[in-house]
Every structure is written in structure tokens, then in C-alpha cells.
Amino acid sequence: MSAESPGFFSRIGIAFSLFFKVLFDAVFAGRAAAQLTGAPAPELQKDEPAPKAKLEALPPARPPETAALQLLSALQREGRFVDFVQEDVTGVSDADLGAAARLVHQGARKVVGGWFTIEAIWPGDEGAAAVVQPGFDARRIRLVGNVTGEPPFRGTLSHHGWRASDARLPSLSTNADATVLAPAEVEL
Numbered sequence: 559m560s561a562e563s564p565g566f567f568s569r570i571g572i573a574f575s576l577f578f579k580v581l582f583d584a585v586f587a588g589r590a591a592a593q594l595t596g597a598p599a600p601e602l603q604k605d606e607p608a609p610k611a612k613l614e615a616l617p618p619a620r621p622p623e624t625a626a627l628q629l630l631s632a633l634q635r636e637g638r639f640v641d642f643v644q645e646d647v648t649g650v651s652d653a654d655l656g657a658a659a660r661l662v663h664q665g666a667r668k669v670v671g672g673w674f675t676i677e678a679i680w681p682g683d684e685g686a687a688a689v690v691q692p693g694f695d696a697r698r699i700r701l702v703g704n705v706t707g708e709p710p711f712r713g714t715l716s717h718h719g720w721r722a723s724d725a726r727l728p729s730l731s732t733n734a735d736a737t738v739l740a741p742a743e744v745e746l
Contacts, residue, residue, distance in 0.1 A: 594722060596697050625727055627736040629673070634740045637665015673726055679719030688715040 633639035692709040
């Protein structure tokens with residue numbers, strides 16, 4: 559596999575890394591959101607204030623970190639995601655790691671399916687022939703491999719891409735503490 563089209567397990571690692579980058583880096587999150595929605599990415603001018611100052615000047619109705627914490631909490635509740643990533647898996651057998659990953663996958667799939675409507679960007683099966691026409695949207699279609707000449711480009715679909723067409727965050731009660739991802743449990 560080339561660096562331009564990583565394998566399945568590499569993409570899992572990339573997804574986890576990007577999740578936390580979006581969670582803790584507001585500027586990166588803004589660029590990622592623009593990439594997902596197809597909107598132009600925010601650009602800073604040299605004399606423009608830092609992004610944090612801009613966010614404080616226009617506070618959102620719900621702090622963006624609250625939504626990220628809600629998602630992380632739901633992933634923990636349904637799939638024990640935080641337990642999984644906090645665990646040192648160095649000495650864990652592949653079979654045990656695979657069983658744990660199955661549990662995390664099932665829970666994450668439930669959360670993502672309940673909170674988001676996700677659609678393939680390119681219809682069809684991976685491995686099928688694909689023709690990229692002139693005027694294609696480079697935010698939705700990335701050309702990889704030996705890219706020369708002008709469109710139309712003929713190739714093979716290596717990944718159909720994803721886009722979120724809807725997001726449905728549950729409402730938080732006013733006394734909820736979004737920073738509590740999973741309460742401590744004490745068995746009596």
C-alpha cells in the first residue's frame with residue numbers, strides 16, 4: 559500500500575488520530591468541518607487575530623467542545639471506546655485485541671448511525687472503474703497515483719469517500735457535566 563492510499567487498519571489509526579486532533583485543536587476542527595461540508599476552508603490573514611480570540615468574540619450557543627465530549631461519552635457508553643484507547647495493548651494477543659475491537663466497532667457503529675446520516679460520495683464498489691470528469695470538486699474527490707494531463711481521468715475507485723448529510727446531537731440537560739465521559743463505578 560502506498561502512503562496515498564493507506565490500508566484498512568492504517569485508516570483506523572488515522573481516524574483515531576484525527577478524532578483527537580479535531581477534539582483538541584479548534585483551528586484544525588474548522589478546516590476539517592469545511593472539508594466535510596464542502597465550504598471554503600477558513601484562512602487567517604497576517605494581521606487577523608488568533609482563532610481563539612475570534613471564537614471568544616462570537617460564542618456559539620453550545621460550546622463546540624460540548625458536542626465533541628457528548629460524542630466521546632456516547633462512544634464510551636456504547637462501545638467502551640475510551641477504555642479501549644486508554645489500554646496498553648502491547649502484550650495483548652491479536653485474538654483478544656480483535657475481540658475488543660469488535661465490541662468497540664459495534665458500539666461506534668450504533669452511535670454514528672444514530673447521530674449522523676453518512677453517505678458515500680462516489681456511488682459504486684471499490685475496485686470498479688471510475689471516470690473523473692472536468693470540473694470535479696477536489697474537496698470531494700482526491701486523485702492519487704500517477705496524475706498527469708487534464709480530465710477526464712480514468713482510474714479505479716480505491717475508496718468511495720464519505721460525507722455527513724445530517725448530524726443529530728442529543729440535547730443535554732442544563733445540569734449535565736459534559737466532561738464526565740463515564741462515571742466511576744463502585745460495586746457494593
